[in-house]
Amino acid sequence: MTSTQPTPPASITNVAALANVSIATVSRVLSGKRDKDDDIARRVRAAAAELNYCVNHAASTLRSDVTNTIGLVIPSATNRLSAQLLGELEPTLCAYGRRLALGIGHTAQEQATRIEALAAQGLDGLIVVPANASDLPASLERLTERIPIVQVGGQQSSYRSFMIAIDDTAAMETTMRHLADAGVHSVAYLAGDRISFDSAELFAMFHTQIRAFDMFTKSSWNQFGERTVQRGFHCAMQLFGITADLPKRGLAHMRPQALVCCDDSVAIGAMTAIESLGLTIPDDVRVVGDGDSLMALSTTPTLTSLRPPVHRIVTESLRLIDSGTIDPVRIVLPKQLVIRDSTAGDAVHDQA
Amino acid sequence: MTSTQPTPPASITNVAALANVSIATVSRVLSGKRDKDDDIARRVRAAAAELNYCVNHAASTLRSDVTNTIGLVIPSATNRLSAQLLGELEPTLCAYGRRLALGIGHTAQEQATRIEALAAQGLDGLIVVPANASDLPASLERLTERIPIVQVGGQQSSYRSFMIAIDDTAAMETTMRHLADAGVHSVAYLAGDRISFDSAELFAMFHTQIRAFDMFTKSSWNQFGERTVQRGFHCAMQLFGITADLPKRGLAHMRPQALVCCDDSVAIGAMTAIESLGLTIPDDVRVVGDGDSLMALSTTPTLTSLRPPVHRIVTESLRLIDSGTIDPVRIVLPKQLVIRDSTAGDAVHDQA
DNA sequence: TTGTAAGCGTTATCAG
């Protein structure tokens, strides 16, 4: 059989004919509005399978106003959090037979345009990662009445839509506990941007945890700075360069036994420096990054890092969207510590 | 006026009523099937604007089989090329009022599933970046008859669909010309994976260009290896560590005046090493990366890098999709050299 | 529980 013309997709009518029922029954069986699993249901499903039938999304949407489409608006496809979120959301939606409508807006203005365009076509819900870590454009307030909107991250200063915040400070506690459990007594922290509120808050949390776990640090060890490889390298050189030749035990007050970094880039720079000084990771120094970038997997040793809770963000976003609730809800999710080789094993006990 | 209920979107009927014409005329005017710009056309457009009318995508698709949707299937959202492509495609489609349907498949199998699912809903065209740098699953051959498919990158060994290949070797020529123009006489190359065919081809092209521009290199300078920061650091240490204290002129045969890297990560590691040895970039050594990652913008100095021709890939893909051609076409596009500070200015002329 | 039929908003056909 060499059919020269491509077969047109089967419609509900074809399925109904093959199963010897009406199209209404087919619709009900396949959409689950009829739970009995009798002969009719089986016949319908068999016919649908044989014809490789898929419901026509356009027709379904047109009739029922249920679009089975979730919108995602992100500031940039190369933004790490956005890409991770996208990578998590797409398979989840696909698994439930829903579609993803993507919008990219580098500025609040562009995002507003994209959101209007997406919403005009009907969406069951909208997830937005605001540009510039700000908030959703106020012009979109009225949209909230039509479709559920979830804002992920951003300023979250005033809110009407659903809000999901990523808790960095909780992750700091997890990180420090992990290090303490491994027997680490002294830690240095290469923090992020000096002027951001989040960085300052994290910096304070670091010191809180140092006290909580009875650890040691020095003010000269900890500093704000850029999120670059070079910065990590230079800081680690300063931290470990002088003491690298000293014996490797009993030094908890001379140099840190662990280094916590505000970003994987910084951590990788630091690892490079530490290694070049002849020190071993994790035996001499443990290193923790942030962001769980792909690079964290290709370092030697692989880098322990903090991962944005994208799985839970997606789960909770969809739960909120499907909940039908109208009241604003705020959810705070902690980053997840992904433990790899750069913090593996117990520390040498250096108390003489 | 505090209207408590959200206004439902305007339909073509509302526009027709306001413009005092039939819905058929509205449809024709707005879809450009009627080119006259008379009073009727103006009235229709004014009415549409006033009611903030958008064509209902579902209804339009259902009736006309033109979906105004382009599918994009990528191996991963965090994959650099995929993200860059996505970032280029989305705004382009949006500008033409088209939608993007995204599918992520880490394996050829997953990609096939996603493509089937997307195609079942109707697509005007499909762009695929194959997983694992292989080819499109053969099971999709018959799809080619229904919708135009463009494969970007991958093996491209046998093809039926449209093919767009990224030409690395042409970029090597551009890179070497850029360095030669700046007065560089000796270059080292930190190549990629030893076993890949592409790496080997590039390695050969590097040597061809060395001869073409009458430059100098040494076999010990050039090596295959991982695409990591640490690898770049170590290689640069080897290349420049011994000669770093020597005077900075007249050394074209002792150490390379420029370093070409298979990846931005490698280049950043190398820059870190070069800098730590007291050498200056670009004055003492010029560095070129590959991939044009975001990191290339945050190094000091900023990193010259090769950018996949995502803009042209998108333009050509859409052109092929809209062309209506059925014959397989293969297009080869060169990477673009993005010149930044790591190769800026003229080299010191070191011929005594 | 099942079938019949209306209707979602658009585009295409056809008559005027």
Next chain:
DNA sequence: CTGATAACGCTTACAA
């Protein structure tokens, strides 16, 4: 060139 109308494939109210 314009307008009336059918048809796209589906969901759902209503009738059987």
